Amino acid sequence: MKIDTKIIAHRGSKGTRPENTLISFQAAIDDGCDGIETDVHFSKDRQFIIMHDETVDRTTNGSGLIYEKNLAELKHLDAGIRFF
Numbered sequence: 001m002k003i004d005t006k007i008i009a010h011r012g013s014k015g016t017r018p019e020n021t022l023i024s025f026q027a028a029i030d031d032g033c034d035g036i037e038t039d040v041h042f043s044k045d046r047q048f049i050i051m052h053d054e055t056v057d058r059t060t061n062g063s064g065l066i067y068e069k070n071l072a073e074l075k076h077l078d079a080g081i082r083f084f
Helices: 022-030 071-075
Strands: 008-010 035-037 040-042 048-050
Touching: 022 035
Parallel strands: 008 035
Antiparallel strands: 040 048
């Protein structure tokens, strides 16, 4: 029996780039991953938001629940502030 192993990047290349960002997804692809796993939430104005947590606290310079913020507010947050 042959086992076909796949490499799935959890939140992109989160160890080398800020998780769940385009730069993280691209790094995972460049490193040869077979797929990317991510989580999706809705903003207050019902836009899709890619974020693991229900809040923006851990990975951005903001705080609060994603579903309590609209897309314009979320776009002003820095998703790399806690990484670099």
